[in-house]
Amino acid sequence: KNEVEQSPQNLTAQEGEFITINCSYSVGISALHWLQQHPGGGIVSLFMLSSGKKKHGRLIATINIQEKHSSLHITASHPRDSAVYICAVRGSNYKLTFGKGTLLTVNP
């Protein structure tokens, strides 16, 4: 069993829809990252959080440490949000363990 599980694997939405991507993990962590990978391959760090909730523009990330679960929400989705979203957890030695990613496609 993978230590980091993401769902769904693929997600197709219409422009304007509210999007939720989920991440569950089975190990103790010091922080959780949400990353965005565009078709060209480069990766951008969206959030790093260890408790509660963070918001940046239309993106919101939440984490529940007791339930070992995090969600990434996108409000008012837009075609430019189409990308692979990756959840990664950081252990005590700063090493990251990655989920397999969620491919999001937002249609106009």
Next chain:
Amino acid sequence: DGGITQSPKYLFRKEGQNVTLSCEQNLNHDAMYWYRQDPGQGLRLIYYSQIVNDFQKGDIAEGYSVSREKKESFPLTVTSAQKNPTAFYLCASRGSGTGGQPQHFGDGTRLSIL
């Protein structure tokens, strides 16, 4: 602007050849990382370096080698011992601050076998 530069973007290797992937950062970060990404799989750690002149094997180091002679540079050599080198390779770096810092990623190098 500060960032991580990986080159080349695409690389082709013949059977039996060693190839070196470049990773340079101007973020003044101490730690640097190399990851491999295969379709349908999460990123996997190949090697990492916490400080100049020091590096450790990650989860899939066999068939790879690295050096860290300068703070800003962390080249990865894919040797002929790596039997399945076709993949997307990502370099990352991380600053050392209190509470931990997020990793910054390059744009990647796609390696293919001819």
